[in-house]
Amino acid sequence: MVDVTTLLDFFEDTNIIKNGEVFDLRYVPRHFYIRKEMHRIAENIKMFIKYGIPEHIYLSGKPGSGKTASIKYLQREAEMRGFNLGFYYVSGREYNTKYKIMARICGFERSIDPNKVHDEFFRRVKGKAIIVLDEADLVSPRELNDVCFMFSRWGEAVEVANDSVVLLILIGCNVNLTKSLEPSVFSSLHPKFVFYGSYKKEELFEILRLRAKEGLHDGGWSDEMLEEIAAVCAEEYLGDARFAILALRELAVNSEFRGLDRIEGDIEGAFVKAAENVLIATLSGLGSHELLILYSACRTPEDDRTIGAIRRMYEFACSCAGVKPVKKSKFYEVVHALDRLNVVSTAGKAKAGRGRPLNYVMPLVDEDLTIRYVEGMFDGLRKGLSWG
Ligand SMILES: Nc1ncnc2c1ncn2[C@@H]1O[C@H](COP(=O)(O)OP(=O)(O)O)[C@@H](O)[C@H]1O
Ligand SMILES: [Mg+2]
Structure with a gap:
């Protein structure tokens, strides 16, 4: 029999990269850099868990400001602590209508009868539930309005079979997104606005340092290198953390292939490559x-x-x-x-x-x-x- 573990033991004999997965943009690191705005979201979630009163949130900020990652981190925290809570994450990139969002929350992958989705949805969402609608800008304004209407009137205008309560966390890039909602929907949703500004170089350095500790071998990287990457990211790439992480990955992979035991190389060039990768990821979607x-x-x-x-x-x-x-x-x-x-x-x-x-x-x-x-x-x- 072939021993699969030895085939996959690729990182055993590397000098620099300990775990490449850590540099995947969807990876939620074990040690997260807590930006100060996260405290307000965490406070809201705690109040919701304790008293069941939902204060909905609209979290906005430029790409790469950590919106998605910070919510996924909070979700993981909540799950680890075993709160009696339903936590549902949906992205408007793939699920861009009310029907698709509801079907996704039910766990249906294929299109099925809308009535079935409706019934199952109201059965599934029970107790205290947090629903995260990420990339809400990608949902058409009319559909977004319908989704917000449903959650803002949960248990009132909308008929829910049980005594469930829902906290909605909308995430988007456009600060003015909620202006597209009908005034009545907006006022009953009454979201609390949380805004993530672009990262500064000190913050990017911290994010990179936590990544390096988790994904690279000790001695394979230096603070000076990370400081330089953080500075280029803050000055030339709008503080978008995606570019910093991908540039670090690019440098690490190149250095590894060149047989070095420490990261070296052209930082600007690594950013150009990182930017290409970000664009290709966008285009492939x-x-x-x-x-x-x-x-x-x-x-x-x-x-x-x-x-x-x-x-x-x-x-x-x-x-x-x-x-x-x-x-x-x-x-x-x-x-x-x-x-x-x-x-x-x-x-x-x-x-x-x-x-x-x-x-x-x-x-x-x-x-x-x-x-x-x-x-x-x-x-x-x-x-x-x-x-x-
Ligand atoms: N505070 C943070 N701590 C650790 N990693 C972060 C942090 N903020 C962003 N990142 C990382 O930067 C990348 C971009 O973050 P992301 O959450 O996708 O941004 P957004 O959703 O705002 O576009 C991801 O790989 C994410 O893990
Ligand atoms: Mg995101």
Whole structure:
């Protein structure tokens, strides 16, 4: 029989990396850097556990400010302490409608009868439950309004079968997200606002140090190196902790492969690689039309990025890629979704009533890398459109 453990004992004979998993962005470290705003959230959770009175929270902040990780850390703490509490985490990135969010909380993976989801949901959520809706910006405003309505009126307007209470924690990047809620929903939700500012270099250093202790061998790293990474991250990468962690990983892996026993190397270069990895992770989460529309925005001359010009480019790109373009209304929807994902910025004159009309669409991503990535996904594009 093959002994699996010896096959996986890869990190036994390494000089620098003790546990590579620690540098995965989804990893919640054992030793967490507690930022001061977390105390307010923890206080809220404690009060909820003790008295069952939910004070809902809207947690906002730039990407990489630790929103997701800090809530997952609190969830783990709560579970470890064995509180009698349901803790449900859902991300709007994958579950972007009220139905999908409810189905996810029930643990259903496939689409099933909405009535069944509804019944099961109200059966499942019992006692004290904390529901975390992460990446709430990615849920369309109407669906978000419905979700907030349901939780804000839990046990009143909404019929719940038992005496359950729900504390909702919404997480998003846009500080003004709750402005899109209907006034009545907003006022009954009455969320407490918690804002995570970007990390300063001292904080990033602390985060890196805890990671290094957990994931690297003693002697494989130095405080000076981590200080430098933290400084570059704070000054050039908006204090987004993702870049610091990935840059450290990049340096560690390179040094390991070069047979060194201590991290050395080009820090700026490691950040460039880290930024590429972050963008590729974002792009790999997009659907075909999202990619083709983003691509078309990147390929439209910079001084003509009107929605009409991009739409024409998109239709041409679809014909090269052998894909049927989506209808105009769907096209607009996708552009709005890209805007919510923060990969494009849109501008248009505000108009009362229906959604904001779009005039301009500006990509916010590294355009060359995006073009290369999308051309790698759709064969015909390179032949039809590329001059490279
Ligand atoms: N306070 C912290 N302590 C330890 N790691 C952190 C902390 N804040 C952020 N991180 C790490 O930085 C990365 C980005 O954090 P994340 O929670 O995903 O940010 P956000 O959800 O705000 O975009 C993750 O890998 C996370 O584990
Ligand atoms: Mg997050």
